[in-house]
Amino acid sequence: MNIVKELSKLVTGLFVILLMSSCGETSSDQLVVYSGRSQALVEQLVADFKAETGVDIEVRYGNDAELLAVLSEEGDQSPADVYWANTTGALANASQQGRLATLPDTLANKPDSYTAASGEWVPVTVRFRVLAYNPSAVDADDLPDSVLDLPEMNELDGRIGWTPTYSSFYDFMTTMRLNEGEDDAREWLNEMQELNPKAYSSNTPMIQAILGGEIDVGLTNHYYVIQTKYGGKEGYFEDHEHYGEEGPDPDANIETYHFAEGDIGNLALVTGASVLQTADHPELGHRFLDFLLSKKAQEYAATSVNEYPVMDNVTLPDYMLDAEKAIRLSPDYDYEQLQQLEGTLNLLREAGII
DSSP: OHHHHHHHHHHHHHHHHHHHHTGGOOOOOOOEEOOOOOOHHHHHHHHHHHHHHOOOEEEEOHHHHHHHHHHHHHHOOHHHHHHESSSHHHHHHHOOOOOOOOOOOHHHHHHSSSTTTTTTTTEEEEEEEEEEETTTTGGGSSSSSSSSGGOGGGGGTTTTEETSSSSSHHHHHHHHHHHHHHHHHHHHHHHHTOOOOOEOHHHHHHHHHHHTTSSSSEEEEEHHHHHHHHHHTTTOSSTTGSSSOOOOOOOOOOOEEEOOOTGGGGOEEEEEEEBBTSSOOHHHHHHHHHHHHHHHHHHHHHHHSSOOSSTTTOOOOTSSSSHHHHHHSSSSGGGGGGGEEEEEEEEHHHTOOO
């Protein structure tokens, strides 16, 4: 028996029971949002929406897997109007189960980038995969053009970090598996293991390991380096109580490396939101999604958590890479393909990584 897997099922089951037990407390005229996004990011936007519109709104939090399980258990009786997901894979999963409503064209076509082919959800923000590195230990000119060639850097033996059980890494590997082929993805994993990488449960301790000299490079998301150097919304990043205790430092000994244009190492990871088929207040749901795409909300995401907006009318902090350049760096791929997670998990199990 896989004890970790069984415990995970038990924890998710308990979460479902606890969340469903609160359903009877929902007011009939209240907009209910199920959010896979962190409360530290969501709560200010929710407060702004409520102040701007006067709409009573309740948000229930959990990770995407937990919320999808809750929606499955609740079925047609779900009180949720909006599902705000951390990954497009979760949205595609909900769509495949027939849970998402088709959005009006005026809303579905509103974003300037990363629009959904299904028309059932809107993108809200974007994260990019990058390589964080210690410039005192690594010369950026020596780093490869492709993440696929990273295992060839023997000098990184024991000095490279990754987060093989973290959701963003799963998305990265799913895209590699589907775009590059399963054999190439398997070979990359096996060759990476020959470098004796240090595994971390999440990105925060890995970034700390780079700063502390434990490792020299780490595969991560772009905003972790920015958070270290320039700060951000306190509480958004996991393990935040142990993170950046001395405050942001623009001179921190860590930098961001981007692979060549179109490389999978620069993968764009999109967050998005949708209105449910069973929503009691679909019009209010549309109004909330429209707010998330407003200049005010998009600027908040950019300046407070350093995620990229999906609207062109937003000015980024000067320490963030230009949005158009960031978009060009990422390969084109079907954002909804991230629902094909099981094959990735099987590949990671086969390689002995999880």
